[in-house]
Amino acid sequence: MSHNETATLKNEGHSLSTSNKLFNRNYLMLFQGQFVSRLGNSIYSIAIMIWLKQITDSGTVMGIFAASTALPMIMMSAIGGAVADRFPRKAIIVGTDVVSGLAMLFLAATFYANLPPVYSIAGVFIAGLIMSTMRAFFGPAINAAIPDLVPEKRISGANSMGKLSEKFSQFFGYFFGSQLLMILGLPILVIANGISYLLSAFSESFIHIPQRLPEKTKGVKAYLRAFKTDIGEGLRYIGRNRGLKKLLYLSISTAFFSTPIMILLIFYVTDFLKLGEQWFGYFLIDFGIGSLVGTIIVSIFNVHGATRKFFLILFLIFEAVGYVLLGQVSSSEQALALVFIGGVMNGFTTISIFTLMQIT
Structure with missing residues (x-):
């Protein structure tokens, strides 16, 4: 969770949810959308790891891949938190899933182009960078939205249900991933992952996320100053706490x-x-x-x-x-x-x- 999200929650003081139930309509739509994309991503994750080992048999390459896909999320997480505070979280959630889905479909196209393996590996790295960047914005938006989709006393339960969704999708994805890789091949699995992100975005488009947005600023410079202020406030809040x-x-x-x-x-x-x-x-x-x-x-x-x-x-x-x-x-x-x-x-x-x- 980013610094700014934490500050936002602290300042608001309570959940904006009007429901007294954990499994209300908005949370369920988010839950099912995430489950679909997580399932597709779990299958893709194990398939891409096996594929990279088969192609390169290099722990160095796989380590570089892991680092290169993690760095954007780490470096941009603070910006992602500021964006989640200043822009509609629903638009961020839906938009990042759409971009991730399109990145997967782009990667699938490189496989079907019959290019040398080095180009396919480069495509995997580029797609990973794009998806990691999207997660830097998607994660803070989700984390900041959940406390306002469920009652405050149900936040821990919502987090646990999200983790359950993640683990069940991983269970099925990891179990079938290697078998599906052998049966269908990596390009089909990449397409399936892209479609899962787009389906998730479709489900999330029906969610209503209550949010208190700050006063709009005019001009690019004003937005940059606002982001700098938000990030600075978040860092200072972390430092004080x-x-x-x-x-x-x-x-x-x-x-x-x-x-x-x-x-x-x-x-x-x-x-x-x-x-x-x-x-x-x-x-x-x-x-x-x-x-x-x-x-x-x-x-x-x-x-x-x-x-x-x-x-x-x-x-x-x-x-x-x-x-x-x-x-x-x-x-x-x-x-x-x-x-x-x-x-x-x-x-x-x-x-x-x-x-x-x-x-x-």
């Missing part, structure tokens, strides 16, 4: 250290454990199921205060230790057990950090 600053550092550091593990997992499975590529999907499913269990634990027990802080720190330590132990085991059963435990820890910590940042 000691707890929020720690949460932000924690969120960034966990993402920084955990992402390479997921990227290199395919090499761990195929080169270290000597298993087939389809096992990469099984390991991702295993992690996803564990994360789903962790999410359910958050929803059921709904811990607060010092208790949440204790379990958050404890589970972060357990997750880190589990990743270290992965290099010490040689059987698939032991590795699957460690990955599952890591998923449980990850699900709990992700939702806990996310909820704390929204309500702080």
Whole structure:
């Protein structure tokens, strides 16, 4: 969540939702739209990782791909937060999904053009950069919108349901992704992912998102000054809020250290454990199921205060230790057990950090 979104929530003080139910019409439309795009993206994610390994067999290339697709989202997240505060969030959500869908269809066209593999790889990188940039705007808009789509007491539940949607879509996507890659080929899967984004945008176009917009500014220079002011206010708010600053550092550091593990997992499975590529999907499913269990634990027990802080720190330590132990085991059963435990820890910590940042 960006600095400015947090400031916005703090300033508004309460949810703008007029419904007293979690599963109201607006939230359901958003939920189903996200599920469709997440399912398509999960299938695409595993397929593109397997395809890149088959084409390049290079951990360096895959690492560069991961870094290049993550950097735009990191660098532009503050701008994305300011945009989410100053422009209609519905337009941002729908627009970014449309652009992501078109980027996928453009990538599919490069595959059908029968170009040398290097051009297809370049297309994958370009599409990844575009989609990462879109997520830098989509994420803050979604995060800022959810508290105004559901009652304040249901925000944690909405976050958990969003995580459940993500994990179920990943479960089906990772399970069928490698098989669909072999049966249909990557171009068809890329087209399907593009269509899923466009369907998501269509569903989201029917959502009404209540929002207090600031007074409109006139001229490009005025907008730039307003963005600079918004970003500065957000940074100052973070600086004044000691707890929020720690949460932000924690969120960034966990993402920084955990992402390479997921990227290199395919090499761990195929080169270290000597298993087939389809096992990469099984390991991702295993992690996803564990994360789903962790999410359910958050929803059921709904811990607060010092208790949440204790379990958050404890589970972060357990997750880190589990990743270290992965290099010490040689059987698939032991590795699957460690990955599952890591998923449980990850699900709990992700939702806990996310909820704390929204309500702080």
